Amino acid sequence: MLRHPQKFTRNKQVARDLQCDAIQKYLRTRLGDLSYFGLPSSSLEDVSQWNPLLSCITAVERGEAGTEWIRQNELLVNAFRLGISQKLTLLRGDIDHILLKGCDPYGKRPAWPHDIVSLDYSGGLFYSDETGKPTRLEAIGNVFKNQSEAGATDFVFLLSFNLHKIDHHEIAQTFAVIRRDLKRTAYGADAVLDAYLKHDKDQARLKIYVTYLVDNLAVRHNYETESDLPAIFYKGNQDTEMMAFRFYFKKSERTFAPRRPKERINQVINRRMIEIVGGKQIFTNLGLPLIRANVS
Amino acid sequence: MTSRVISKRDEYFAYGSVLEAVSQGLYPDRKHILREFVQNAYDALADLKARNTSATLEPIEITASAPSIIIADKGIGMSRETMRRYRYLGFSPKEIGVHAGFRGIGKFSAISACDRLIVRSSRQGEAKSYQVEIDAAGMFTRLKSERNPPLEALLQEHSKINETSEDSARHYTVVELHSIHEDASDLLDLAVIKPYLTETVPAPFDPTFPYGEEISQRLRQVDKNFLEVPLSLNGEPVYKRFLPKISRPEYKAIFAPDSDELLAFAWSCQNTEKGQFLEHLKDGKSRRHPYSGLRYRMANFAIGDSTLVRKTFWDASPERAFYFFGEVHVLDSQVVPTSDRDNFEDSSARARLYKACRDIAKTLNKYAALESQQHRFVEMVAKGQEVLSETEKELRTGQVEKELKGDKEYQVETILQDLNKRLKESSRKRPNEKLASKAKKVIRKAEQLKRQLRRNGNGRVEFVDISKELKMNSATKALYETIVEVLRDEFRQEPQRFRTVIRKIHQALREGY
Numbered sequence: 143m144l145r146h147p148q149k150f151t152r153n154k155q156v157a158r159d160l161q162c163d164a165i166q167k168y169l170r171t172r173l174g175d176l177s178y179f180g181l182p183s184s185s186l187e188d189v190s191q192w193n194p195l196l197s198c199i200t201a202v203e204r205g206e207a208g209t210e211w212i213r214q215n216e217l218l219v220n221a222f223r224l225g226i227s228q229k230l231t232l233l234r235g236d237i238d239h240i241l242l243k244g245c246d247p248y249g250k251r252p253a254w255p256h257d258i259v260s261l262d263y264s265g266g267l268f269y270s271d272e273t274g275k276p277t278r279l280e281a282i283g284n285v286f287k288n289q290s291e292a293g294a295t296d297f298v299f300l301l302s303f304n305l306h307k308i309d310h311h312e313i314a315q316t317f318a319v320i321r322r323d324l325k326r327t328a329y330g331a332d333a334v335l336d337a338y339l340k341h342d343k344d345q346a347r348l349k350i351y352v353t354y355l356v357d358n359l360a361v362r363h364n365y366e367t368e369s370d371l372p373a374i375f376y377k378g379n380q381d382t383e384m385m386a387f388r389f390y391f392k393k394s395e396r397t398f399a400p401r402r403p404k405e406r407i408n409q410v411i412n413r414r415m416i417e418i419v420g421g422k423q424i425f426t427n428l429g430l431p432l433i434r435a436n437v438s
Numbered sequence: 439m440t441s442r443v444i445s446k447r448d449e450y451f452a453y454g455s456v457l458e459a460v461s462q463g464l465y466p467d468r469k470h471i472l473r474e475f476v477q478n479a480y481d482a483l484a485d486l487k488a489r490n491t492s493a494t495l496e497p498i499e500i501t502a503s504a505p506s507i508i509i510a511d512k513g514i515g516m517s518r519e520t521m522r523r524y525r526y527l528g529f530s531p532k533e534i535g536v537h538a539g540f541r542g543i544g545k546f547s548a549i550s551a552c553d554r555l556i557v558r559s560s561r562q563g564e565a566k567s568y569q570v571e572i573d574a575a576g577m578f579t580r581l582k583s584e585r586n587p588p589l590e591a592l593l594q595e596h597s598k599i600n601e602t603s604e605d606s607a608r609h610y611t612v613v614e615l616h617s618i619h620e621d622a623s624d625l626l627d628l629a630v631i632k633p634y635l636t637e638t639v640p641a642p643f644d645p646t647f648p649y650g651e652e653i654s655q656r657l658r659q660v661d662k663n664f665l666e667v668p669l670s671l672n673g674e675p676v677y678k679r680f681l682p683k684i685s686r687p688e689y690k691a692i693f694a695p696d697s698d699e700l701l702a703f704a705w706s707c708q709n710t711e712k713g714q715f716l717e718h719l720k721d722g723k724s725r726r727h728p729y730s731g732l733r734y735r736m737a738n739f740a741i742g743d744s745t746l747v748r749k750t751f752w753d754a755s756p757e758r759a760f761y762f763f764g765e766v767h768v769l770d771s772q773v774v775p776t777s778d779r780d781n782f783e784d785s786s787a788r789a790r791l792y793k794a795c796r797d798i799a800k801t802l803n804k805y806a807a808l809e810s811q812q813h814r815f816v817e818m819v820a821k822g823q824e825v826l827s828e829t830e831k832e833l834r835t836g837q838v839e840k841e842l843k844g845d846k847e848y849q850v851e852t853i854l855q856d857l858n859k860r861l862k863e864s865s866r867k868r869p870n871e872k873l874a875s876k877a878k879k880v881i882r883k884a885e886q887l888k889r890q891l892r893r894n895g896n897g898r899v900e901f902v903d904i905s906k907e908l909k910m911n912s913a914t915k916a917l918y919e920t921i922v923e924v925l926r927d928e929f930r931q932e933p934q935r936f937r938t939v940i941r942k943i944h945q946a947l948r949e950g951y
Binding site: 211215218219222223227228231232234248249250 | 499501503504505508510554556558608610612614616617670673
């Protein structure tokens with residue numbers, strides 16, 4: 143069945159609008175001439191809505207194993223139906239493989255840099271390849287590497303994924319690092335982090351984990367993430383729990399790799415997240431305690 | 439003796455190898471597969487235009503990028519029934535003379551070039567879209583593994599159709615030839631398919647072609663079905679090419695003998711430089727330009743190349759066919775193109791067309807002859823001007839030997855006569871004001887020089903007189919003049935050598951006399 147655009151759930155539409163707000167806020171001087179790279183899905187939902195903002199679209203579509211061409215064909219048909227085929231380039235295959243190898247199975251390479259990188263994964267964040275290697279996180283790192291090498295001075299990075307198959311061990315390890323980092327700068331950080339670790343909702347921990355992860359990957363490529371945009375949680379199709387993050391990447395003016403400010407972690411922990419329910423936004427800290435900066 | 443009909447249930451009359459013949463044998467040149475699908479897109483746009491004459495036609499989009507080639511149009515689209523029949527072999531609802539394609543086999547040419555053919559279409563006004571998928575790889579695997587699979591089963595079991603809802607205002611067809619085979623990789627090579635498309639499909643003229651709009655307008659007046667369809671290849675527009683340095687287009691309508699039936703309409707532009715259009719190559723050589731010559735077109739699709747026109751109606755001076763570039767639009771619906779569009783099917787209609795088209799060659803040969811004369815005239819004026827200037831300079835500086843006076847007079851007289859003759863001819867056949875005025879200027883100069891040469895006695899022009907200079911006695915002078923006469927006679931055909939010899943004699947005499 144051909145999947146047509148404009149079939150978002152109400153919650154997903156709100157999340158998409160929040161992402162669009164971030165694009166319009168941070169890239170307002172280049173609207174209409176933006177280059178997009180990402181996973182728009184074969185229905186081209188997001189890019190069809192953002193089409194007036196975009197001049198160039200690089201879409202990655204893997205398709206179902208064994209019948210890959212079906213979804214890929216759908217994407218091409220939809221691009222033509224919607225009148226965006228002339229600005230669209232399709233890369234076929236798994237996005238993680240493309241990001242790691244630099245090209246799709248047919249040798250086509252994305253033309254870095256891009257103004258918007260939207261990794262709207264249909265699966266979870268902790269996807270591993272057949273050898274158990276967590277390729278997705280490495281692939282995300284390659285986005286920033288490619289952007290940096292191609293001279294991107296700033297861009298918006300959008301990340302969304304479902305909450306399936308969460309790697310709790312990886313999160314716990316990251317929390318241990320955060321705990322160590324916060325020891326000197328925050329008061330009562332241990333208790334707050336314990337509360338997060340014990341909380342029954344994964345989105346609580348992911349709010350901190352993803353932001354910390356992206357910030358650290360950004361720093362490696364001399365980027366600073368400037369964002370006061372809260373993490374988003376919502377239930378999508380078939381009640382799948384989803385999270386969406388928005389980051390604005392800006393090249394650091396420092397000549398050496400910038401260090402991540404410790405106080406930023408405090409802000410991330412204390413920032414309420416948005417939960418979208420029935421198409422309405424609710425700001426919540428999920429009943430978790432706030433962290434206090436160490437005054438001394 | 440009585441006879442009875444023998445019938446057998448489940449008896450099949452066509453088998454899989456037919457498919458191989460149709461798919462692989464139809465177009466040995468794989469580029470024709472692309473034309474086949476562009477033709478379908480063209481027909482869909484033509485049908486849309488026929489339904490709504492004010493409709494703006496959106497470009498046919500071709501995207502060639504491994505592993506696929508995609509041909510997409512926003513024509514009228516296909517209905518459920520048409521899509522169902524899309525899987526049929528040799529079935530076409532189209533009509534000869536109305537549509538560019540009509541046999542219903544062309545689409546199967548694609549199955550030998552790719553693993554699968556995916557077609558999605560939505561017809562204007564229908565709230566559905568349909569997808570046909572032909573599993574070409576599956577068919578050929580079966581053909582290899584099974585002996586004589588029935589054609590019916592092969593087509594049925596390896597193709598499917600599904601439907602989905604669609605906005606009834608949307609109408610389109612998107613064809614994807616997926617997983618193009620290595621031996622058909624030309625279809626993904628822009629350096630191969632772009633020139634092919636520019637020569638073959640009914641794209642508009644290049645906007646920089648100064649006569650493009652004029653020609654299109656004339657073609658629209660002559661043929662109510664004439665259609666140019668915008669087309670893009672990987673986002674770049676495709677246009678019909680043209681050659682530079684050309685004359686204004688000439689038009690010629692070709693009628694059936696003894697009737698008003700219009701068989702064809704031709705337009706052509708002539709090379710304004712001498713002879714055939716040439717392409718200058720990097721190695722300094724040049725060759726006949728590949729775009730030169732005339733091409734047949736039917737429904738604005740090219741039929742054959744420029745050699746077909748030359749072969750079919752350019753009996754006399756065939757090289758002159760390439761002094762022009764242009765098109766012969768065939769309007770006679772009884773003339774049917776061959777499947778690969780390399781020619782027309784052999785028929786009495788074709789014979790009538792070719793015969794009638796001889797008129798085009800006759801007319802254009804006449805133009806070519808006139809143009810050649812004109813070029814010769816231009817060369818003559820230039821040469822005359824050069825010779826006269828040189829002579830004038832020599833006379834002014836007193837460098838002309840007395841022995842050469844007669845030759846100079848002859849030279850000037852020849853220029854005068856030739857130019858006058860050409861000027862007269864030119865004004866009668868093909869007047870060219872600018873050239874005529876230039877020629878008249880040269881004629882005036884020649885007349886002036888002629889008078890000067892004759893006025894030698896009055897001392898206006900001084901010649902080098904070696905007998906006077908060396909104070910030859912009468913006997914020596916007579917001997918010298920005899921020798922000069924002999925030499926003049928000897929070098930009558932070579933005035934330049936005569937002049938050199940005289941100058942050498944003068945030098946020798948001065949040094950040794």
